[in-house]
Amino acid sequence: MTVARHILAIDQGTTSSRALIFDSKLEVVASAQREFAQHFPASGWVEHEPEDIWEGVLSTCREALRKAGLDAAAIAAIGITNQRETTLVWDRRTGRAIHRAIVWQDRRTAGTCADLVAAGHEALVAARTGLRIDPYFSATKIAWLLDNVPGARRRAEAGELAFGTVDSFLLWRLTGGAVHATDATNASRSMIFDIHRGVWDDDLLALFGIPAALLPEVRDCATLFGETAPDLFGAAIPVRGIAGDQQAATIGQACFSPGMVKSTYGTGCFALLNTGETPVASKHRLLSTIAYQLNRRRSYALEGSIFIAGAAVQWLRDGLGIIKDASETGPLARAADPAQDVYLVPAFVGLGAPHWDAQARGAIFGLTRGSGPREFAKAALESVCYQTLDLIEAMHADWPEAGPGSKAVRSVLRVDGGMAASDWTMQRLADLLDLPVDRPSLRETTALGAAYLAGLDAGLLPEPDRFADLWRLERRFTPGMAPSERSRKIDGWRDSVRRTLSGA
Numbered sequence: 001m002t003v004a005r006h007i008l009a010i011d012q013g014t015t016s017s018r019a020l021i022f023d024s025k026l027e028v029v030a031s032a033q034r035e036f037a038q039h040f041p042a043s044g045w046v047e048h049e050p051e052d053i054w055e056g057v058l059s060t061c062r063e064a065l066r067k068a069g070l071d072a073a074a075i076a077a078i079g080i081t082n083q084r085e086t087t088l089v090w091d092r093r094t095g096r097a098i099h100r101a102i103v104w105q106d107r108r109t110a111g112t113c114a115d116l117v118a119a120g121h122e123a124l125v126a127a128r129t130g131l132r133i134d135p136y137f138s139a140t141k142i143a144w145l146l147d148n149v150p151g152a153r154r155r156a157e158a159g160e161l162a163f164g165t166v167d168s169f170l171l172w173r174l175t176g177g178a179v180h181a182t183d184a185t186n187a188s189r190s191m192i193f194d195i196h197r198g199v200w201d202d203d204l205l206a207l208f209g210i211p212a213a214l215l216p217e218v219r220d221c222a223t224l225f226g227e228t229a230p231d232l233f234g235a236a237i238p239v240r241g242i243a244g245d246q247q248a249a250t251i252g253q254a255c256f257s258p259g260m261v262k263s264t265y266g267t268g269c270f271a272l273l274n275t276g277e278t279p280v281a282s283k284h285r286l287l288s289t290i291a292y293q294l295n296r297r298r299s300y301a302l303e304g305s306i307f308i309a310g311a312a313v314q315w316l317r318d319g320l321g322i323i324k325d326a327s328e329t330g331p332l333a334r335a336a337d338p339a340q341d342v343y344l345v346p347a348f349v350g351l352g353a354p355h356w357d358a359q360a361r362g363a364i365f366g367l368t369r370g371s372g373p374r375e376f377a378k379a380a381l382e383s384v385c386y387q388t389l390d391l392i393e394a395m396h397a398d399w400p401e402a403g404p405g406s407k408a409v410r411s412v413l414r415v416d417g418g419m420a421a422s423d424w425t426m427q428r429l430a431d432l433l434d435l436p437v438d439r440p441s442l443r444e445t446t447a448l449g450a451a452y453l454a455g456l457d458a459g460l461l462p463e464p465d466r467f468a469d470l471w472r473l474e475r476r477f478t479p480g481m482a483p484s485e486r487s488r489k490i491d492g493w494r495d496s497v498r499r500t501l502s503g504a
């Protein structure tokens with residue numbers, strides 16, 4: 001009989017679905033990845049086809065199993081991690097979504113959000129959810145679906161429909177419609193979840209016009225969520241872990257102690273600071289969110305969300321055509337003229353934290369006749385570093401124990417995501433933050449976090465403090481920029497942002 005000692009991690013991201021199989025030492029033994037289509041039906045709208053999400057997940061799981069030469073009996077547990085906030089509503093009887101998924105980046109409910117802010121609801125929403133009223137989160141997306149899909153509101157009230165973020169939709173499909181649940185981290189991004197009490201909030205449901213009958217049950221991150229329908233993989237596999245992708249990366253980076261920070265550089269950049277078991281109400285326009293919930297105990301994080309990081313590199317490639325591959329940017333930036341101070345403020349879809357300016361649009365400053373692809377590449381990479389600096393400074397102001405020079409538990413930034421592969425960018429990040437930047441040997445930290453949660457619940461992996469000892473440094477980037485140069489450059493960035501904000 002096969003002994004189940006492997007873990008299957010599903011990482012359903014914004015642009016692709018990945019499946020990774022880990023052994024019980026958390027080494028990756030096989031993986032598969034599939035990109036899927038992005039739909040932009042109107043300006044500022046972003047949608048995903050639910051069947052693309054489901055088929056991509058199913059096919060990558062099957063491919064990873066095949067590559068590993070394993071059958072379902074060898075898999076002890078599945079862990080799911082996902083793009084957060086993206087909103088689906090489906091028919092409980094058929095399992096079919098009533099509309100495409102509305103993606104986290106989608107701005108169609110900006111008007112509704114502005115009205116809610118104008119009506120003075122921001123303080124209540126922030127106090128209960130830790131979030132700002134913004135189209136980014138699920139609540140107004142759910143209401144939009146109920147108001148715009150014919151019959152949806154009536155059917156929702158009659159209990160015929162289900163809402164879920166991507167984790168919840170996948171769990172429903174994986175269990176053959178047997179389980180409608182989510183985890184506390186995904187729930188904390190909905191804007192209808194009280195992060196202090198850990199329950200759906202009736203006042204907010206009433207405010208956003210969302211019937212409670214739509215909602216999934218909210219569970220710990222590491223628990224038995226259900227079993228896959230046997231026909232999917234040849235035998236039933238328990239699903240034992242779920243977390244939103246940025247929280248999963250926080251776990252994968254073993255940021256379990258208050259004061260530890262990780263920053264993930266993919267399409268966007270999301271930095272999370274573990275603040276322990278008490279949520280911190282940000283005074284500097286960050287989000288307060290659930291980092292993880294284990295054994296009914298919640299840990300919290302301050303989060304800074306930047307919408308454009310690696311996407312600026314994609315713009316150099318697809319928009320300007322000055323590179324063919326992302327990896328060319330580091331060498332180009334290294335060769336740039338150091339005397340030119342060119343700044344790119346990549347507000348392509350507005351600015352996220354800490355500015356939250358949905359109307360701002362991108363700008364470039366400091367061009368001369370001598371500016372070319374090298375300076376553009378350098379400005380794009382540096383923009384990611386400066387944006388991180390803005391987040392880290394806001395974090396330090398909200399939670400001073402984490403600041404450099406203070407009695408911090410740890411004053412270091414752990415990085416991951418595709419763009420963390422760029423040595424030049426990571427060195428510049430350390431220089432501009434004036435903080436060491438640590439890159440782990442396993443860069444797939446998001447999937448690792450999901451695998452850890454599932455393996456923990458399966459009894460294969462140790463408790464968080466011992467798991468933290470397994471974290472391995474690949475490279476530390478140590479700050480080395482002269483203070484005068486650093487402050488000159490930061491002043492230039494701040495000035496550029498001021499000139500870019502929509503109220504400027």
Ligand SMILES: Nc1ncnc2c1ncn2[C@@H]1O[C@H](COP(=O)(O)OP(=O)(O)O)[C@@H](O)[C@H]1O
Nearest residue numbers: 015266267310311313314326327417418419422
């Ligand atoms: N060597 C590199 N230098 C700079 N940017 C890079 C490099 N390698 C990848 N990237 C950027 O990283 C992003 C991909 O990271 P990934 O973590 O896969 O993102 P996501 O999960 O959001 O799709 C892309 O936007 C790409 O432009």
Ligand SMILES: O=P(O)(O)OC[C@H](O)CO
Nearest residue numbers: 013014083084104266267
């Ligand atoms: O899918 P990613 O990696 O771009 O992450 C998206 C975030 O979860 C959005 O909040």
